[in-house]
Amino acid sequence: MASRVVLHLERERCKGCGLCVAFCPREVLGLAQELNGLGYHPVEMRAGERCHGCGRCALMCPDLAISMAKGEAV
Amino acid sequence: MASRVVLHLERERCKGCGLCVAFCPREVLGLAQELNGLGYHPVEMRAGERCHGCGRCALMCPDLAISMAKGEAV
Amino acid sequence: MSSTFAPPEALTKVPFHYCPGCTHGIIHRLVGEAIDRLSIRERTIGVASVGCSVLAYNYFNVDMQQAAHGRAPAVATGIKRVLPDRVVFTYQGDGDLASIGLAELVHAAARGERITVIFVNNANYGMTGGQMAPTTLLGQITTTTPSGRAVKEAGYPLRVVEMLATLEGPVYLARVSVHDPANVIRARRAIIKAFEVQLQDLGFALVEVLSICPTNWGKKPVEALSWLKEHMLPVFPLGEFRAVS
Amino acid sequence: MSSTFAPPEALTKVPFHYCPGCTHGIIHRLVGEAIDRLSIRERTIGVASVGCSVLAYNYFNVDMQQAAHGRAPAVATGIKRVLPDRVVFTYQGDGDLASIGLAELVHAAARGERITVIFVNNANYGMTGGQMAPTTLLGQITTTTPSGRAVKEAGYPLRVVEMLATLEGPVYLARVSVHDPANVIRARRAIIKAFEVQLQDLGFALVEVLSICPTNWGKKPVEALSWLKEHMLPVFPLGEFRAVS
Amino acid sequence: MTHEIIVAGFGGQGVLFTGQLLAYAALAEGREVSFIPSYGPEMRGGTAHCAVVISDEEISSPLVEEPTAALVFNLPSLARFEPRVKPGGLLLLNSSLVHRPVQRNDLLVYRVPASEIAAGLGLDRVANMVMLGAYLALSRAVSPETVRRLLEEKIFARSPQLLEVNRQALEAGERYTGSLALGA
Amino acid sequence: MTHEIIVAGFGGQGVLFTGQLLAYAALAEGREVSFIPSYGPEMRGGTAHCAVVISDEEISSPLVEEPTAALVFNLPSLARFEPRVKPGGLLLLNSSLVHRPVQRNDLLVYRVPASEIAAGLGLDRVANMVMLGAYLALSRAVSPETVRRLLEEKIFARSPQLLEVNRQALEAGERYTGSLALGA
Amino acid sequence: MKVLMKGNEALAEAAVRAGCRCFFGYPITPQTELLEYLARRLPEVGGVFLQAESEVAAINMVYGAAGAGARVLTSSSGPGISLKQEGISYLAAAELPCVIVNIMRGGPGLGGIQPSQADYFQATRGGGHGDYRVIVLAPASVQEMADLAVLAFELADAYRNPVMILGDGILGQMMEPLELPPFKEDLPAREWATDGCRGRARRIINSLYLDAEELERHNLRLQEKYRRIAEREVRWEEYLTGDAQVLVVAFGTCARIARATVKAARSEGIRAGLFRPITLWPYPYRQLQAAAASARAVLVVEMNAGQMVEDVRLALEGRVPVHFYGRTGGMVPASGAVLQELRRIGGVGRVQHVRPA
Amino acid sequence: MKVLMKGNEALAEAAVRAGCRCFFGYPITPQTELLEYLARRLPEVGGVFLQAESEVAAINMVYGAAGAGARVLTSSSGPGISLKQEGISYLAAAELPCVIVNIMRGGPGLGGIQPSQADYFQATRGGGHGDYRVIVLAPASVQEMADLAVLAFELADAYRNPVMILGDGILGQMMEPLELPPFKEDLPAREWATDGCRGRARRIINSLYLDAEELERHNLRLQEKYRRIAEREVRWEEYLTGDAQVLVVAFGTCARIARATVKAARSEGIRAGLFRPITLWPYPYRQLQAAAASARAVLVVEMNAGQMVEDVRLALEGRVPVHFYGRTGGMVPASGAVLQELRRIGGVGRVQHVRPA
Numbered sequence A, B: 001m002a003s004r005v006v007l008h009l010e011r012e013r014c015k016g017c018g019l020c021v022a023f024c025p026r027e028v029l030g031l032a033q034e035l036n037g038l039g040y041h042p043v044e045m046r047a048g049e050r051c052h053g054c055g056r057c058a059l060m061c062p063d064l065a066i067s068m069a070k071g072e073a074v
Numbered sequence C, D: 001m002s003s004t005f006a007p008p009e010a011l012t013k014v015p016f017h018y019c020p021g022c023t024h025g026i027i028h029r030l031v032g033e034a035i036d037r038l039s040i041r042e043r044t045i046g047v048a049s050v051g052c053s054v055l056a057y058n059y060f061n062v063d064m065q066q067a068a069h070g071r072a073p074a075v076a077t078g079i080k081r082v083l084p085d086r087v088v089f090t091y092q093g094d095g096d097l098a099s100i101g102l103a104e105l106v107h108a109a110a111r112g113e114r115i116t117v118i119f120v121n122n123a124n125y126g127m128t129g130g131q132m133a134p135t136t137l138l139g140q141i142t143t144t145t146p147s148g149r150a151v152k153e154a155g156y157p158l159r160v161v162e163m164l165a166t167l168e169g170p171v172y173l174a175r176v177s178v179h180d181p182a183n184v185i186r187a188r189r190a191i192i193k194a195f196e197v198q199l200q201d202l203g204f205a206l207v208e209v210l211s212i213c214p215t216n217w218g219k220k221p222v223e224a225l226s227w228l229k230e231h232m233l234p235v236f237p238l239g240e241f242r243a244v245s
Numbered sequence E, F: 001m002t003h004e005i006i007v008a009g010f011g012g013q014g015v016l017f018t019g020q021l022l023a024y025a026a027l028a029e030g031r032e033v034s035f036i037p038s039y040g041p042e043m044r045g046g047t048a049h050c051a052v053v054i055s056d057e058e059i060s061s062p063l064v065e066e067p068t069a070a071l072v073f074n075l076p077s078l079a080r081f082e083p084r085v086k087p088g089g090l091l092l093l094n095s096s097l098v099h100r101p102v103q104r105n106d107l108l109v110y111r112v113p114a115s116e117i118a119a120g121l122g123l124d125r126v127a128n129m130v131m132l133g134a135y136l137a138l139s140r141a142v143s144p145e146t147v148r149r150l151l152e153e154k155i156f157a158r159s160p161q162l163l164e165v166n167r168q169a170l171e172a173g174e175r176y177t178g179s180l181a182l183g184a
Numbered sequence G, H: 001m002k003v004l005m006k007g008n009e010a011l012a013e014a015a016v017r018a019g020c021r022c023f024f025g026y027p028i029t030p031q032t033e034l035l036e037y038l039a040r041r042l043p044e045v046g047g048v049f050l051q052a053e054s055e056v057a058a059i060n061m062v063y064g065a066a067g068a069g070a071r072v073l074t075s076s077s078g079p080g081i082s083l084k085q086e087g088i089s090y091l092a093a094a095e096l097p098c099v100i101v102n103i104m105r106g107g108p109g110l111g112g113i114q115p116s117q118a119d120y121f122q123a124t125r126g127g128g129h130g131d132y133r134v135i136v137l138a139p140a141s142v143q144e145m146a147d148l149a150v151l152a153f154e155l156a157d158a159y160r161n162p163v164m165i166l167g168d169g170i171l172g173q174m175m176e177p178l179e180l181p182p183f184k185e186d187l188p189a190r191e192w193a194t195d196g197c198r199g200r201a202r203r204i205i206n207s208l209y210l211d212a213e214e215l216e217r218h219n220l221r222l223q224e225k226y227r228r229i230a231e232r233e234v235r236w237e238e239y240l241t242g243d244a245q246v247l248v249v250a251f252g253t254c255a256r257i258a259r260a261t262v263k264a265a266r267s268e269g270i271r272a273g274l275f276r277p278i279t280l281w282p283y284p285y286r287q288l289q290a291a292a293a294s295a296r297a298v299l300v301v302e303m304n305a306g307q308m309v310e311d312v313r314l315a316l317e318g319r320v321p322v323h324f325y326g327r328t329g330g331m332v333p334a335s336g337a338v339l340q341e342l343r344r345i346g347g348v349g350r351v352q353h354v355r356p357a
Ligand SMILES: Cc1ncc(C[n+]2csc(CCOP(=O)(O)OP(=O)(O)O)c2C)c(N)n1
Pocket: C050, C051, C052, C053, C069, C092, C093, C094, C095, C096, C097, C120, C122, C124, C125, C126, C127, C128, C133, G026, G027, G028, G029, G055, G079, G080, G083
């Protein structure tokens, strides 16, 4: 089984700017309905299975809210 | 008789820098032995008859000590 | 499970205070990544300037000095002259670097100071609420150009990199942007190079990074990136303007 | 008997305080001649800077302001903005203009201020006794570069005109010299043009004039002119770098 | 009587606008008034607040040390201003966002679900008008009528839709008398 | 005794050097000494002067208000310093350049044709040494021997020709005792 | 009719009405609204608004414009005012009229952006080099931000001297109703301005005097002018000083707070009064001495570490004990805390000298 | 062995011997020799000499270098010191040790280049923004130019505070024999310097405190430090004060002149004495008060319009009449003229207060 990339979204660092959402080529991400502790609608995984680990979301995130790791699906 | 250019040397403005002397193509000018009121050896006419009014001396004088006028020889 | 993309060690864990979508955050990360990549964290001294990034000293996980508005290149010069084997960088906005601090910048560049300057051009003064910067585009509305920047009153946008490229002191000069992932990657490369030339003791290096200010531009972050691409790129062309071979 | 070459009306009769052979005097005369030629004496305001020419306000027979060291372009901006139909010029040395006053110069140029800048480059600080200027040549000995200007410590000579030529605000930029009569004539022409573009309300104009400082160079005036020709011309090439067609 | 009012919340919640509106209304009624906003780099998230003094006499100090009323739009502002309200003073909470109980027991505490009411009106942003309406109903610091006239004639004169929803919010607040709670 | 000396002349006449030489000589003799030059943009022509105080006691003020001696090399300096010399003090004039009579009648005036003597030695510039020699012969502020040693060992150690002509000038000055004139 | 305006904007609008058509400045919190207001407003009246590249450039543009005969304004806060010191010294030396606004924030260094009064020394003692004085006006309300702006231009012209308006972040940001001053039409002629020498002898704006005697004469002339200003232009306000046993001395925002305190103290039976200097230079020394005639103690209240205390001590010369209560860094004295101090010293008249460190 | 040196050069050489290996400055008369001396000297000892593009750049280079842990020097005169005010405020706020030399010349504005003491207020009251203090040392001889340079570096390090040496054109240009101080080898460790965080927690040099309470705490810490300095570091010199009926107070060059005057006065039977503050901040208030115990009159002598008079009045609080004799613009008080003043006031003790305008 090919190892795959796992995204880690840090809700409490997220400011809901939507850059990750806009730059994901596969519409994997979205913004949550609820607010986080900072008062923003944070990023959430909408269709994790579509993610192919291209890292565009993480590259564009201004708030270090997305990190990626190689590993088994969790 | 052709009108000619007359040089007027203002001794008391002259600082004896020698620029006029150096740039005169006809060795018309020189610096005087004596000092002027400022303590410099001022410019003097050495061979006025050689002057052809080219104005190089006046152009190079930094102290407005040389002026020129068209007129009869004085 | 091995991490492939994680916050660099050269950044602290302190959350940024920047507005949502502000690309100061991306640029911080790129600088942090460059420091990590070159393994110079423990011998790097950063200089924070006055602008939205004034608190940069809280984010870069290295020794930091906070400089007076515009004077970061002079402060960096002071540090580097005393500690020539350390790595010194400044992080400055366009108001800081191109307006009040222009003389210090140009002279540091002309001297070939061995420092790395990260220059964040967001076409306005972010921190004080969106006034005109020297890099503000013609026609751009700011709080001090309420009818749009007009040449007659406020002159032309300043192209810092092009101007510095006439000097002999700089060895690396580049303009990059962070408006999409491909450009972020290019920006990262440029920033790494700008540190490398310092490590090689070659001379002055500066990377201008085109950045957005969604708050003061009055645009959503994604819109702001498009605006950057559409309006800033034509005025501020990307590329390396001076590079060592 | 009609005068063909006499001190311009735009100069007072006060004898210059400059050292023997100092070409500040020639350059003063050229500026005066330009003002005469364009018949603008009664609507010209000159700005004297801090350097050997600090007393220029005694020599130019026009309204004059004496500005703080390096700030003449800002002072001129203040005047010109208030009195847009007057002619405003600054007269500045290389220390004044290219060192402490660089930011004010570049910004006035970038704004396209309608002023005329006469920039006297004598490769050192004359007034304070011969220290290094930004324009000092590599290897040149001054009181603050006692072993000659070295790149590593003091960087490269600044070529102001080339740098300004990257901006959009300037409409006339030229470098001339006064080391012989032919060049004096060319310098005169350039200075007249630099006033003309202001009269036409076109933008910023600057003429850099290469000049000598026999006293601090430790050379006789005639030798100093040769030194200028031999050593300065290669580093500071003459010509028009921006001109209106 | 002198009203010393603090309005506090997140940057985007319109707290400064609310305070200014109060101040303008007081001016329109010929009262003495002062308004002091918090300022600074708080635009980048964080909280904002302002202090309004409305009086029939000359105002000595425009600084509000012990507010007679605090309009609190979010949690951090409660922590900051609860301790400062004058004993017996008014504490209005936007209960849609502020859930924690009030510690003090010497205040008149009103919980107004302002964000919910505003959402009901179709525009989240008018929660501030709900709060203002409720405050005016309770304090009569200025007449709600004056505020309404200002909204009509000055502020939303050229955007009837915004005017409508703001007016509705103001009135909803005025009507929302309920839920007096003594703290702790 | 305290010697308070002014040396004054044109910029190029070596007046500051003369004053410094005096000061170094005093130091070499273990005396108290101070030296204050005029400074500034006077390099561009104009005059220069300096003030030297030599004393066997601690020097309170290094400023010379009423010099005990003035060495005057040119006309403008005479105008400036003649009025200031202490009554009974020494006024040494380089009579080659200073032709006008002295106004005061309470001074010991010596006219030394220093420039001519120097020219006679083949180097105009050493007129200052002639003046210094004459002054030392008259005042013994320091020993001429000390000055000679300084010239030899320090100042012209590596230029025997200059040393020679300077020494000759100094000695010519010492020998030139003549011509005491009471002013006006 | 009264309008409600921010202090910064009221000052700006009043300047326009006072005939100022010329502003050079650089953004800095908490004065930026002044700049932004004029960026809109000056073009409407055909004036010049220029955002300078720095405070250094701005003050030198002011020099040029003032020398050219304009009524000219600049404004800044703490760090920016420090950068202007060389220029201010030049303006004073060349006797150029202009108005400089400092909306103070907490220092030193980059400090903070909250209100402060910590630039008192800088303003009143001249932060620049040389013997010069700047007239310093301290408003305490939005109305005064406007009124003193008008006065500032009048004084600047009358004495050909820079005038500084020393406000703070609260005064700049606060809104209060105010009566705007009328438009001024006829500005005084400027027989000294360098505006082109058509039909007259040329003029020179200058501060260089290479000859020491000449420079001394120039300095004596300036000192003579300062003496004249000190005689004529002292301004202050008193509140219940007639029988005051304890006198509060405060300026600007602190005076507003102190007024509330004095009221409260009176209602407790403490015979308190308030002395508010409006001109900080020239300082109302004699007037303060008179106002303190019945006082057993004086309390100085400032948003700094006690800078005005020196002027109060110079006025009182040890006759009354001087106490100090201050907050710094953007903290504002609470009138309650001031009242507590008043109770302490007003009650027992504890003699405790404040001596500047 | 004594050497004969110019004050500017003596100060420069003493700095090198005090361990200073780092100079940033910009030419200006009458301090340029200091710069020129170090341009030659520092490379000899492996130090850094950099002619900055301006005084603004120089003081910020000082900030960087001081923060990096160096003993660093800068120097200038009048206009250049004014330009440094923002930077000095930053240095004080960030608590960075450094030495700043001001060789005063006549002001204001471009003024002249002859000696003056007209930057007294600027130096002692902080020409920059905010509540901060700079230790100010006033040498009166070439020997002290050297000795106080050494002391300045020690104090700067001891208190992590900028120290200013306030000289004048005469002190800078004058030559006197002096004993040069020995070379200092062991500099104090700098546990706060930003020199790379190898093996330790990272460090920050900063003066920003956005939170007002934090900034106030920082200010209180600074004020506490200033109080400590004021307690411990006051320096002064007295000459024949024991029985003095008329006391001259003067610093720097004026104190040299006044010393001669006092001598002359004594020989006429006037019981004169001299009080010379060496630290201008902290000012020797108590010491002056004590020295004036027997005085019937005090005469302040300065090369300015009477700036130190305020400190003298603050010290004496009206107990003794304070007179002033000053020259400005590069003029130097003649000891004869001072003597005449002494005769006037020392004889009859005419009571005439000096009040700052
Ligand atoms: C001397 C001085 N002048 C002005 C300011 C106010 N100020 C703070 S940040 C800033 C502008 C910053 O703009 P920029 O450098 O473009 O940074 P950005 O916020 O856009 O990232 C200004 C003018 C200051 N702190 N100090």
